[in-house]
Amino acid sequence: MSSPVFYNCPPSGNCYKVRLFAALAGIPLDIRNVDLAAGSHKTPEFTALNPWQQVPVLQDGEIVIWDSQAILVYLAEKHAKTAWWPTDPGARAHVVEWLSVSVNEIQHGPADARLVKKFNYPLRYDDAVTASMRTLAIIDRHLTHHAWLAGNRPTLADCAAYPYLALAPEGGISLDAYPALRQWLARVEALPGYISVDA
Ligand SMILES: N[C@@H](CCC(=O)N[C@@H](CS)C(=O)NCC(=O)O)C(=O)O
Structure with a gap:
């Protein structure tokens, strides 16, 4: 096949x-x-x-x-990767929460800031920075008490959220003030099979 x-x-x-x-x-x-x-x-x-x-x-x-x-x-x-996409209704809904966050709060924050800085997109940079501050603070707080975004192991939630959070500095958004988020980035990067955006 x-x-x-x-x-x-x-x-x-x-x-x-x-x-x-x-x-x-x-x-x-x-x-x-x-x-x-x-x-x-x-x-x-x-x-x-x-x-x-x-x-x-x-x-x-x-x-x-x-x-x-x-x-x-x-x-x-x-591919029946149920560890990444749990079948339990509550666990699955928690993954979907983060799929939504990745296309809303993360997109309109760090991802939009990167579009402006790296690709000269005609978006309002100040709005993207303001949105990023709120989004990063909320995610950092969540990750202070959780190793992974949804549940107690990596899921699609982490795969959807990781790219634009890891790439935030390319949009001029520093991650220095978000230690729990940075530790989570390192946890994702330590997963077997991990590839960077350039791979
Ligand atoms: N919601 C879509 C968004 C896809 C999207 O924004 N793609 C961008 C690249 S990251 C694109 O193809 N842009 C081309 C354009 O806007 O002309 C997804 O998550 O796949």
């Missing part, structure tokens, strides 16, 4: 969420890089895969999935 095709862009934190989980969980992907600078995500062919004209996209035979959170869930379900 051939590996699913993963339409990727190397510096994208959303793509990195999926590459990271696949590496940690030992799931093979056929990675194809999409040249966003050249507008390859705006071609009719790519738009047919993802009407939002964004990476990542996963194509597994007839199944096409856009959105990094949806791809994480699909891969975990398909």
